[in-house]
Amino acid sequence: MVVCSPMNGRNFRQLLEAKWEQGKFLCVGLDSDFEKIPESAHIDGTRESLVYFNRAIVDATKDLVCAFKLNSAFYEAHGDEGWQALRETIQYIHEVAPELPVILDAKRADIGNTNNGYAAAAFDHLHADAITVNPYPGREALSPFLERKDKGVVVWCRTSNEGAGEFQDLQVGGEPLYSIVARHVAEKWNENGNCALVVGATYLEELAEVRKTVGDMPILIPGIGAQNGDLEKTVKAGKDDRGRGIIIAASRAVIFASSGADFAQAAREKATALHGAIKAALVQ
Amino acid sequence: MVVCSPMNGRNFRQLLEAKWEQGKFLCVGLDSDFEKIPESAHIDGTRESLVYFNRAIVDATKDLVCAFKLNSAFYEAHGDEGWQALRETIQYIHEVAPELPVILDAKRADIGNTNNGYAAAAFDHLHADAITVNPYPGREALSPFLERKDKGVVVWCRTSNEGAGEFQDLQVGGEPLYSIVARHVAEKWNENGNCALVVGATYLEELAEVRKTVGDMPILIPGIGAQNGDLEKTVKAGKDDRGRGIIIAASRAVIFASSGADFAQAAREKATALHGAIKAALVQ
Numbered sequence: 323m324v325v326c327s328p329m330n331g332r333n334f335r336q337l338l339e340a341k342w343e344q345g346k347f348l349c350v351g352l353d354s355d356f357e358k359i360p361e362s363a364h365i366d367g368t369r370e371s372l373v374y375f376n377r378a379i380v381d382a383t384k385d386l387v388c389a390f391k392l393n394s395a396f397y398e399a400h401g402d403e404g405w406q407a408l409r410e411t412i413q414y415i416h417e418v419a420p421e422l423p424v425i426l427d428a429k430r431a432d433i434g435n436t437n438n439g440y441a442a443a444a445f446d447h448l449h450a451d452a453i454t455v456n457p458y459p460g461r462e463a464l465s466p467f468l469e470r471k472d473k474g475v476v477v478w479c480r481t482s483n484e485g486a487g488e489f490q491d492l493q494v495g496g497e498p499l500y501s502i503v504a505r506h507v508a509e510k511w512n513e514n515g516n517c518a519l520v521v522g523a524t525y526l527e528e529l530a531e532v533r534k535t536v537g538d539m540p541i542l543i544p545g546i547g548a549q550n551g552d553l554e555k556t557v558k559a560g561k562d563d564r565g566r567g568i569i570i571a572a573s574r575a576v577i578f579a580s581s582g583a584d585f586a587q588a589a590r591e592k593a594t595a596l597h598g599a600i601k602a603a604l605v606q
Numbered sequence: 607m608v609v610c611s612p613m614n615g616r617n618f619r620q621l622l623e624a625k626w627e628q629g630k631f632l633c634v635g636l637d638s639d640f641e642k643i644p645e646s647a648h649i650d651g652t653r654e655s656l657v658y659f660n661r662a663i664v665d666a667t668k669d670l671v672c673a674f675k676l677n678s679a680f681y682e683a684h685g686d687e688g689w690q691a692l693r694e695t696i697q698y699i700h701e702v703a704p705e706l707p708v709i710l711d712a713k714r715a716d717i718g719n720t721n722n723g724y725a726a727a728a729f730d731h732l733h734a735d736a737i738t739v740n741p742y743p744g745r746e747a748l749s750p751f752l753e754r755k756d757k758g759v760v761v762w763c764r765t766s767n768e769g770a771g772e773f774q775d776l777q778v779g780g781e782p783l784y785s786i787v788a789r790h791v792a793e794k795w796n797e798n799g800n801c802a803l804v805v806g807a808t809y810l811e812e813l814a815e816v817r818k819t820v821g822d823m824p825i826l827i828p829g830i831g832a833q834n835g836d837l838e839k840t841v842k843a844g845k846d847d848r849g850r851g852i853i854i855a856a857s858r859a860v861i862f863a864s865s866g867a868d869f870a871q872a873a874r875e876k877a878t879a880l881h882g883a884i885k886a887a888l889v890q
Binding site for chain 1: 637677679680681682683685687690693713719721724727743746768770776778783786
C-alpha cells in the first residue's frame with residue numbers, strides 16, 4: 323500500500339540526536355489507561371477524554387523530553403474510538419512539537435507481507451516516527467519495518483517484567499538469548515542505521531552488557547518510575563561512549579502523578595525532576 | 607476495564623472440538639488485503655468494501671471450516687476504518703455462524719498490565735474467541751491472556767517464514783528454542799486448558815516434534831496454500847492421537863482464488879478442495 327505521507331523528510335535517529343544534543347533523554351509514555359485518567363479530564367466520550375488528557379500532558383512536558391511514546395494497547399482497548407484517539411494524539415504532537423520523534427510502542431511482529439500492514443498502520447496511517455517490534459520471527463520477517471530507512475525500528479531485547487528470563491535468559495553456547503538478539507540487531511539488522519533496542523531498567527547488568535555490544539545504538543529504557551528501577555544506575559549502565567544513546571521512558575509515574583485537576587502541572591513537576599536527575603547522573 | 611460481553615458462555619476449545627467432531631479442520635484466514643480485493647467487492651469506502659468482501663467469503667465457506675481467523679495487520683493498515691471493518695466482520699461471523707470460533711491473529715505481547723488492554727481489545731471489544739500471542743516476554747507477562755479461561759491463547763511457536771530459525775533454532779542444551787517454547791506452554795502455561803500453538807506447515811519435522819511434546823493441544827498451522835506447504839504431510843505430522851488437534855489455516859489461497867466477480871464461488875471451491883484433502887489425509 324503506497325500512502326503519500328505528510329511526514330516525509332523526518333528521520334527518527336536525526337530527531338533523537340538533536341534532542342540528545344539539547345541534553346534531553348526523557349521519554350514520556352502516554353500509556354493513557356482510561357480508567358486512571360483524572361476526573362477533570364473526562365469530557366464527552368472516551369476518545370475526546372483520551373485526547374484531551376494527552377494534549378494536556380504533551381503541552382506540560384514537551385520541552386523536557388527527547389520523545390513521546392504511545393503504547394497501542396491502551397488505545398486498542400477502546401477499539402476504533404481508541405485508534406482515533408491514538409492518531410489524533412500523534413497528529414497533535416506533530417503540530418505542537420514537530421521536532422520531537424513519536425514512538426509507537428506496539429511490539430508488533432508477523433511474517434513477510436503481513437508486516438507491510440503493520441508498517442502502513444504505524445508510519446503511514448498513524449504517522450509515528452518509530453515502532454517497537456518483537457524479534458521472535460527474525461530479521462527476514464521484519465524487513466518491511468527495517469526497510470523504512472527514516473523510521474526507527476526499536477527491537478524488544480530484554481523486557482522489564484519479573485518473568486522476562488523464561489526465554490530471554492536461556493543460554494545458547496554460553497550467551498543468553500537477549501544478548502544474541504542485541505548482537506544480531508547491531509551486526510546484521512542495522513544496515514540502514516535505523517535500529518534501536520528496548521532493555522528494561524529493572525535488569526542493570528543486562529543493560530550494561532547490551533550497551534557494550536551495540537555501540538551507540540539508541541536504547542529505549544522503561545522500568546524507572548512505577549517499576550522502581552534505579553535511575554542513576556540505569557543512566558550509567560545505559561549511556562554510550564558519548565554520554566548519549568539513552569531514551570529513558572517513564573509513563574505512569576509522570577502522567578498519573580496526580581489524580582486531581584492539577585494532573586498536568588504534577589506531570590510537569592515529575593518530568594522536570596526526572597529530566598534533572600538524568601542530567602545529573604550523566605555528568606557524574 | 608470491565609466490559610459486559612455478549613459473548614459469555616462461549617468457550618474456544620469447546621467450539622473447536624465440536625467442529626473437529628464434524629470432521630472440519632480448515633480455518634479460512636480473512637487476510638483481506640484491500641489492494642487485492644476484487645474490483646467487484648469495491649463498494650463505497652474501504653471499510654464497507656472490506657466488510658462486503660469478508661461477508662461474501664464467510665457465507666461461501668462457513669460450512670466447511672472449524673474456525674475463521676482474521677489477521678489484524680490487514681485491518682490496522684486502514685486505521686480506525688480498518689478496526690471498524692474488523693469488528694463488524696467478527697460480529698457478522700457470530701451472527702451467521704455462532705458455532706464457529708473466531709481467532710484474532712494479532713501476535714500480541716507486552717508486559718503486565720499493558721496486556722489487559724490487548725485482552726480487552728481482542729475479547730471484549732472485538733469479541734474474538736482466541737488471540738495469537740508472541741512468547742518472548744514469558745508466561746508471567748502473558749497472564750492477562752492466560753487467565754481468560756474461555757478464550758484461546760494461541761502461542762507463536764515455530765513461524766512459517768524462511769528466516770524463522772534465526773532465533774527459534776538456537777540450541778539451548780541440545781534443544782531448539784521453539785521446542786522449549788512448546789514444552790513450556792504444554793507443561794507450565796496451560797493450567798486453564800486454553801492454550802494452543804502456531805507451527806508453520808513449512809517446517810514438517812518441527813511440526814511432528816512439537817506434536818509429540820504437546821499431546822492433544824490444538825496446533826494452528828499456516829503455510830499450506832500460498833506458502834506451498836505439503837498438505838498431506840502436514841496433516842500427518844500435525845494430527846494428535848485422536849486424529850484431531852489441527853487447525854489448517856489457508857488465507858490468500860482461498861480468499862483470493864479468483865480476482866473476478868466469481869471470487870466467493872472460487873473461494874468455496876478452493877475451500878472445498880482443501881477440506882476434502884484434509885479429510886482424505888486424516889483417514890490414510
